[in-house]
Amino acid sequence: MDHRSRRSVETRLEGRFRFDEDSIRAGGGALESRFHSATEVETGERYLIRLFPKTGTAIDEDLRRLLDGGLRRVRRVLSSRRAREVLVEVTEIVEDDRELGLVMLDPGTPLLGPSRRTEARRQACLTNGGRRDFWRNVSRVVEALAYCHDAGIIHGAIDELAI
Numbered sequence: 001m002d003h004r005s006r007r008s009v010e011t012r013l014e015g016r017f018r019f020d021e022d023s024i025r026a027g028g029g030a031l032e033s034r035f036h037s038a039t040e041v042e043t044g045e046r047y048l049i050r051l052f053p054k055t056g057t058a059i060d061e062d063l064r065r066l067l068d069g070g071l072r073r074v075r076r077v078l079s080s081r082r083a084r085e086v087l088v089e090v091t092e093i094v095e096d097d098r099e100l101g102l103v104m105l106d107p108g109t110p111l112l113g114p115s116r117r118t119e120a121r122r123q124a125c126l127t128n129g130g131r132r133d134f135w136r137n138v139s140r141v142v143e144a145l146a147y148c149h150d151a152g153i154i155h156g157a158i159d160e161l162a163i
Contacts, residue, residue: 012096016041017049026050031063037106046106048088051099063100067093070153071102077151086144 017038024035033052040047054060074090077083088107095101124130141158 013049013051013094013099013101016094017047019049031059047091048104048106049094049101050104051101053099054095054097060100064093064095067100067102073151073153077147077153080147083144083147086140087147 018041020037022037026033026035031052033050036049036051038047038049039045052063071090071093074087078087078089089105090102091105092103093101094103125134145158
């Protein structure tokens with residue numbers, strides 16, 4: 001276990017982070033996870049944390065290895081200043097006896113969120129400025145994907161959770 005990128009397993013994540021009450025479900029099956037907005041208790045910093053429940057099987061170790069490898073790739077990609085402007089920075093992997101998670105700098109509100117925010121975004125796209133912002137953001141998504149592909153990162157589905 002890399003002591004620089006992961007906290008002690010004995011410490012519950014709730015002791016380090018104050019999680020917002022709402023979360024967003026991501027994926028299903030053995031690798032089902034949830035995105036949580038959270039504040040680090042000690043520093044007050046805001047993060048987005050993707051938590052995977054542990055299964056108590058070999059899947060947990062496989063997932064840990066995948067996340068460790070992915071974290072190394074993401075850090076290489078983020079050595080570019082422009083990549084840091086279009087990709088969310090993953091800062092570390094955390095775990096306790098119940099969950100394994102990726103801690104990301106808070107990227108703001110994902111597209112998939114409370115229905116009133118989603119509706120406000122849809123309405124904004126009906127204006128000239130809103131359409132301009134929409135297409136600028138689409139080009140940022142394409143640019144971010146290019147950085148990932150160039151680094152050999154498998155990104156999975158591109159949906160409202162990823163944007």
